[in-house]
Amino acid sequence: MEMKCFDKGIFGSNCYVVWDETEGVIIDAGVPEDKIVAFINENNIKIKYIILTHGHIDHICFTDILKEKTGAKVLIHTEDNKMLAKPQLNGSMLLGQSTIVSQADETVKDQDIIQVGNLNFEVLHTPGHSQGSICIKVEDKLFSGDTLFCLGCGRTDLYGGNQSEMDKSFKEKLLKLDNNTKVYPGHGDSTTIEFEKQNNSYIRSL
Ligand SMILES: [Zn+2]
Ligand SMILES: [Zn+2]
Numbered sequence: 281m282e283m284k285c286f287d288k289g290i291f292g293s294n295c296y297v298v299w300d301e302t303e304g305v306i307i308d309a310g311v312p313e314d315k316i317v318a319f320i321n322e323n324n325i326k327i328k329y330i331i332l333t334h335g336h337i338d339h340i341c342f343t344d345i346l347k348e349k350t351g352a353k354v355l356i357h358t359e360d361n362k363m364l365a366k367p368q369l370n371g372s373m374l375l376g377q378s379t380i381v382s383q384a385d386e387t388v389k390d391q392d393i394i395q396v397g398n399l400n401f402e403v404l405h406t407p408g409h410s411q412g413s414i415c416i417k418v419e420d421k422l423f424s425g426d427t428l429f430c431l432g433c434g435r436t437d438l439y440g441g442n443q444s445e446m447d448k449s450f451k452e453k454l455l456k457l458d459n460n461t462k463v464y465p466g467h468g469d470s471t472t473i474e475f476e477k478q479n480n481s482y483i484r485s486l
Contacts, residue, residue, distance in 0.1 A: 281399055281419055284319065285464065286311045290338040290375075292467050296423060299325045303397035306330045306352065307416060307423045308466060309343040317349045328396045332356040332384070333425025333466055334413040335363025336438070337372040343381045353385040355394065357405060359440070360412030361387050369439045388414065404453050408446025409434030415454065421462050422473075428454055428463055430471040433482045450486055 283298040289310035296307040297320060304325045306316065309332065320327055327350040332340055335356065343364075347354055356364070363369040364381040372379035388394065390405035394416075404415040409426045413434070416423040426434035427449060436443045459474035476483055 281421075283421070283464075285470075286316055286319075290341055293338040294464070294466055294468075296464060297325065297327075298399070298401075298418065298421075298423075299323075300397040300399055302326065303328050303399075305394070305396050305401065306346060306350070308333055308339040308425070309346050310338040310341055313342045313345045313349060316346065320350065327352040329394060330354045331388075331394065331401070331416060332360070333416070333423065333427075334410045335360035335370050336410065336426065337370050337375065337377075337379055339425070339466060340364060340370060340381050341372070341379050347382075354382070355386050355388050356384040357403070357412030357414045358387040358389060359407070360410055363410070363412075363439070371438060406449035406453055407440075408436055408442055408449045410438070411440040411442075411445075413449075417457070417461075420458070420460060421464060422454075422457065423464050424454075425466045428476065429465045429467060430463075430469045431476070431480050432468075433480075434466075447486055450483060455483070455486075 286295045293310035295311040367378035388403045392403040394401040402417040406427045461473045463471045
């Protein structure tokens, strides 16, 4: 399995391309599409899905153009699908814009397995930052969206946010992952579950 991170998206969001020799996925779509499209073309990667970790503008705004350029299907959790077409829910109004993204091709739910080439991407529904926030686990890697950051967790004061749901997502899902799991967040640096258990003040307060 190989991966590449594209950073410096809207609000500093990250976008990841993850693939094996034949097929791959794009995780989140908040980074302008040109470099991503050039990279997947140069490396001959067939993108099967664009998986959105949640419905905020900084993770979704280039979804439609990426879909058009790659022919991939768009996946999002059922609970966040309604945010895509609603600027008052997806946060684009905070930018003074009214961005509307097409509805996903398919919705996903907890424990779904998304098969791409030889890779199995497992969906972990981790509400808290939004109702339909998901983390995506593949091999020893976790793409954590805006749920878990290096030394932090996502805010819970936007539409659909809920602190007690966030606490539950950590206790019941993320903190049960293997300590060696490598974590690739929706913003900022990568980390590991072990490092976060030891150093993340939010996790230590749970
Ligand atoms: Zn967010
Ligand atoms: Zn974000």
